[in-house]
Amino acid sequence: MYVVGTAGHIDHGKSTLVQALTGIDPDRLAEEKERGMTIDLGFAWLTLPSGREISIVDVPGHERFIKNMLAGVGAIDLALLVIAADEGVMPQTEEHLAILELLRVRRAIIALTKIDLVDSDWLALVREDVAARMEESSLADAPIVPVSSVTRIGLPELLVALDAALAETQPREDFGRPRLPIDRVFTVAGFGTVVTGTLIGGSLRVGQEVEIQPGGDRTRVRGLQMHKRKVDVAPPGNRVAVNLTMLATTDLARGQVVTMPGWMRPTRVLDVAIRTLPKARALVHNAVATFHTGSAETVARVQLLDTDLVRPGESCWAQLRLEDPVAVAKGDLFVLRSSDETIGGGEIVDVQPPRHRRKQPAVIDALRLLQRGTPEELVAQAIGRELAPPAEIARRSGLPADAVAEALAQLLASGGAVELGGHYATNVGWGRLVSQATETLASYHRTWPLRAGMPREELKSRLGMQSRLYGLFLDRLAGDGKIVQSETTVRLASHEVRLSAAQEARARSLLAALGADSHSPPALSELVEQFGVEPELLGALIERREIVRLNDSVAYLADTYDELVRRIVGRIRDAGAVTVAEVRDLTGTSRKYALALMEHLDEQKVTRRVGDTRVLR
Numbered sequence: 001m002y003v004v005g006t007a008g009h010i011d012h013g014k015s016t017l018v019q020a021l022t023g024i025d026p027d028r029l030a031e032e033k034e035r036g037m038t039i040d041l042g043f044a045w046l047t048l049p050s051g052r053e054i055s056i057v058d059v060p061g062h063e064r065f066i067k068n069m070l071a072g073v074g075a076i077d078l079a080l081l082v083i084a085a086d087e088g089v090m091p092q093t094e095e096h097l098a099i100l101e102l103l104r105v106r107r108a109i110i111a112l113t114k115i116d117l118v119d120s121d122w123l124a125l126v127r128e129d130v131a132a133r134m135e136e137s138s139l140a141d142a143p144i145v146p147v148s149s150v151t152r153i154g155l156p157e158l159l160v161a162l163d164a165a166l167a168e169t170q171p172r173e174d175f176g177r178p179r180l181p182i183d184r185v186f187t188v189a190g191f192g193t194v195v196t197g198t199l200i201g202g203s204l205r206v207g208q209e210v211e212i213q214p215g216g217d218r219t220r221v222r223g224l225q226m227h228k229r230k231v232d233v234a235p236p237g238n239r240v241a242v243n244l245t246m247l248a249t250t251d252l253a254r255g256q257v258v259t260m261p262g263w264m265r266p267t268r269v270l271d272v273a274i275r276t277l278p279k280a281r282a283l284v285h286n287a288v289a290t291f292h293t294g295s296a297e298t299v300a301r302v303q304l305l306d307t308d309l310v311r312p313g314e315s316c317w318a319q320l321r322l323e324d325p326v327a328v329a330k331g332d333l334f335v336l337r338s339s340d341e342t343i344g345g346g347e348i349v350d351v352q353p354p355r356h357r358r359k360q361p362a363v364i365d366a367l368r369l370l371q372r373g374t375p376e377e378l379v380a381q382a383i384g385r386e387l388a389p390p391a392e393i394a395r396r397s398g399l400p401a402d403a404v405a406e407a408l409a410q411l412l413a414s415g416g417a418v419e420l421g422g423h424y425a426t427n428v429g430w431g432r433l434v435s436q437a438t439e440t441l442a443s444y445h446r447t448w449p450l451r452a453g454m455p456r457e458e459l460k461s462r463l464g465m466q467s468r469l470y471g472l473f474l475d476r477l478a479g480d481g482k483i484v485q486s487e488t489t490v491r492l493a494s495h496e497v498r499l500s501a502a503q504e505a506r507a508r509s510l511l512a513a514l515g516a517d518s519h520s521p522p523a524l525s526e527l528v529e530q531f532g533v534e535p536e537l538l539g540a541l542i543e544r545r546e547i548v549r550l551n552d553s554v555a556y557l558a559d560t561y562d563e564l565v566r567r568i569v570g571r572i573r574d575a576g577a578v579t580v581a582e583v584r585d586l587t588g589t590s591r592k593y594a595l596a597l598m599e600h601l602d603e604q605k606v607t608r609r610v611g612d613t614r615v616l617r
């Protein structure tokens with residue numbers, strides 16, 4: 001679902017257009033109906049031809065109610081800027097447009113309304129004029145759609161334009177941190193207190209504990225509705241009505257935020273980056289202005305940090321001291337107004353700032369850095385995809401080493417990062433590394449189901465890790481119970497070598513044949529051929545140590561082998577040395593077997609050759 005907000009000068013036909021599109025009259029108040037104007041926010045919704053559902057927030061155009069307009073356009077995906085064809089661009093067309101730009105609304109559609117009141121020449125002139133005005137704005141590519149809410153001309157085209165614009169709009173991201181700036185509070189008989197707003201940052205679900213900030217009241221979500229339909233979960237980017245238990249309407253007000261407990265701390269002091277409007281008055285140090293963010297409004301004293309005066313159209317850094325606390329997050333946008341005009345706005349850079357001395361280059365540098373991200377964000381970005389050491393993170397983020405260390409400690413504490421051998425990964429990067437390893441192993445097990453595990457070196461080169469980290473990495477995974485490692489191989493903890501019934505039968509035949517003349521078994525190569533034992537199966541039997549293979553032609557059952565070795569080793573212990581001939585007699589077999597045994601024991605570093613004899617190592 002997407003949220004569309006209207007904008008535009010008083011009486012230009014915003015509410016009438018919303019009603020013509022949705023069948024819902026957004027002017028709900030008796031006073032609005034009496035005076036024929038919108039005073040407070042109105043809400044409607046519809047399904048576009050594509051099936052896409054949209055909510056519409058209808059705002060008042062009257063200059064006196066700009067504060068209500070500001071409470072409604074905080075999180076809209078698209079602006080429907082309404083301009084009456086008979087009047088063209090008017091003061092609140094300009095002011096609303098400026099506000100949309102300050103709040104970084106990226107998409108808009110211009111509805112040129114009331115075209116039934118003008119002739120085609122006039123319409124062409126106004127259209128050109130509007131296009132020229134938009135050309136100077138950040139919404140230059142907004143399509144212009146001429147409509148009449150009376151004759152309904154242009155309405156189908158407007159719906160198509162809405163669809164096309166929203167098709168290119170990214171849905172709101174889910175950061176797992178829901179925030180619903182309250183824009184309405186009321187009671188519903190039988191349910192109790194309900195608040196509405198545009199949900200951002202995360203989902204809300206029925207039963208969830210929530211916190212109201214500022215204020216800190218804790219309560220529970222008793223019910224959720226989107227477009228009058230009950231839902232169990234409301235995802236971000238939607239207009240949502242939240243039924244709250246235990247709170248009365250008098251406990252709640254527009255401007256508060258419904259959020260998850262424990263993360264938003266209300267504040268009265270904010271560090272901000274401000275941009276003033278080109279046509280507004282200059283901003284002086286310590287000026288007092290109304291401050292609007294989300295659905296909240298309060299009064300701010302603007303302490304300019306890098307200058308004494310900001311001329312129209314200029315930017316500056318400032319610390320705002322607010323009359324009432326607000327619940328905001330870093331990166332939130334705001335608008336500053338005086339009693340009769342919008343002065344400018346900007347971005348919140350620090351929500352818990354210290355007091356600053358003015359005109360300190362170090363302070364400004366720190367703010368500039370912070371605007372790019374918190375130290376934790378910058379560090380998380382700098383860690384990138386693989387395990388990185390702090391020095392590398394410092395180099396990539398441009399942060400000093402102690403700031404990196406502090407941010408890493410924070411990230412570790414919050415579970416945002418993982419440490420391995422003095423290297424760091426974000427928890428996302430770590431998760432990716434772990435699944436790369438487990439998926440590589442899983443695919444190896446699929447390809448070689450009869451092999452106990454993947455050679456360690458092969459996995460290492462697939463992961464592209466340096467030896468020391470790789471060893472620690474495997475230890476960590478083994479500690480977590482994900483893998484099992486041997487000296488030479490690694491396997492998933494869940495992997496088991498399983499023979500098919502036919503393989504089992506072939507293996508049994510081979511083992512039986514080896515056991516028949518246990519000290520001088522038939523040549524391995526012949527048995528393998530005779531019973532059709534494939535190399536994989538033979539490998540599995542060797543790996544499981546059911547048989548011990550001395551060379552291409554000699555293999556023993558493991559028990560026989562162990563017994564033979566015991567005898568040979570015992571003899572060397574007694575006699576100090578042994579010859580091949582003695583081994584032949586000792587084991588009651590031929591020279592071929594005795595030689596194979598001794599060469600194998602040499603290889604295994606059990607024995608050592610001295611002239612014609614073997615001694616123990």
Ligand SMILES: Nc1nc2c(ncn2[C@@H]2O[C@H](COP(=O)(O)OP(=O)(O)OP(=O)(O)O)[C@@H](O)[C@H]2O)c(=O)[nH]1
Pocket residue numbers: 008009010011012013014015016017036037038039059060061062082113114115116117147148149150151
């Ligand atoms: N002829 C004609 N009149 C229209 C059209 N659209 C709106 N009107 C009239 O214009 C007047 C103002 O319309 P609204 O929809 O209330 O205007 P608004 O932009 O919502 O006004 P505010 O909310 O007060 O800013 C009403 O009398 C409407 O009937 C249209 O397309 N053609």
Ligand SMILES: [Mg+2]
Pocket residue numbers: 014015016037038058059060061
């Ligand atoms: Mg209206």
